[in-house]
Amino acid sequence: MSRVKEFDVDEACDAALTLFRQQGYEATSVSDLVTHVGVAKASLYATFGSKHDFYVTALKRYAERADARVLAELSGPGSGVAAVRRLFDGYLAEILGDETKMGCFVVNAAIELLPRDPEVARLVERSWDTLEVALTMALERAKAQGELAAGSEPAALARFLLTVLQGLRVLGKGADASRRLDAAASQAMRLIQD
Numbered sequence: 246m247s248r249v250k251e252f253d254v255d256e257a258c259d260a261a262l263t264l265f266r267q268q269g270y271e272a273t274s275v276s277d278l279v280t281h282v283g284v285a286k287a288s289l290y291a292t293f294g295s296k297h298d299f300y301v302t303a304l305k306r307y308a309e310r311a312d313a314r315v316l317a318e319l320s321g322p323g324s325g326v327a328a329v330r331r332l333f334d335g336y337l338a339e340i341l342g343d344e345t346k347m348g349c350f351v352v353n354a355a356i357e358l359l360p361r362d363p364e365v366a367r368l369v370e371r372s373w374d375t376l377e378v379a380l381t382m383a384l385e386r387a388k389a390q391g392e393l394a395a396g397s398e399p400a401a402l403a404r405f406l407l408t409v410l411q412g413l414r415v416l417g418k419g420a421d422a423s424r425r426l427d428a429a430a431s432q433a434m435r436l437i438q439d
Contacts, residue, residue, distance in 0.1 A: 252282075257282045263347075265350065324390065393437065416429075
């Protein structure tokens with residue numbers, strides 16, 4: 246007969262996700278995880294494997310949630326440009342509302358562990374690909390709706406916006422983020438609306 250887990254795996258994963266976002270992979274020890282998650286070391290290893298496995302599980306969980314939000318935001322009916330604007334507004338609200346400056350876990354992982362960690366690199370790239378494809382689809386819809394100039398290239402614009410959005414996340418960790426972020430987001434939106 247197998248033993249029943251003595252803790253909620255989802256809660257443990259969410260707690261680890263928060264700790265990894267706050268401290269990063271390298272600065273988070275297994276002892277930190279045990280303390281923060283509130284689960285014995287042996288139980289963590291038995292459930293999640295190594296610290297790296299636990300990190301990857303948490304990152305995958307975060308990326309899946311973020312990707313689902315992006316897809317929902319950009320794939321709905323209506324104006325493609327309005328959908329992109331809502332996405333930018335949501336990013337800005339999230340970044341500027343993050344008083345802890347934890348930032349985006351995907352961006353944090355990219356900065357800390359790429360290119361030397363291939364497993365993390367695959368997750369980061371998959372998340373960025375999801376965002377880029379969703380942006381491309383919204384911009385193709387905008388072009389079909391006459392919201393973009395006839396010569397616009399939705400895929401190129403999407404790649405540009407992906408770069409801007411990830412840059413916003415990095416700059417959001419700075420002390421005077423609001424001024425920079427608002428200006429950059431406004432400029433990006435002007436470029437797709439001209």
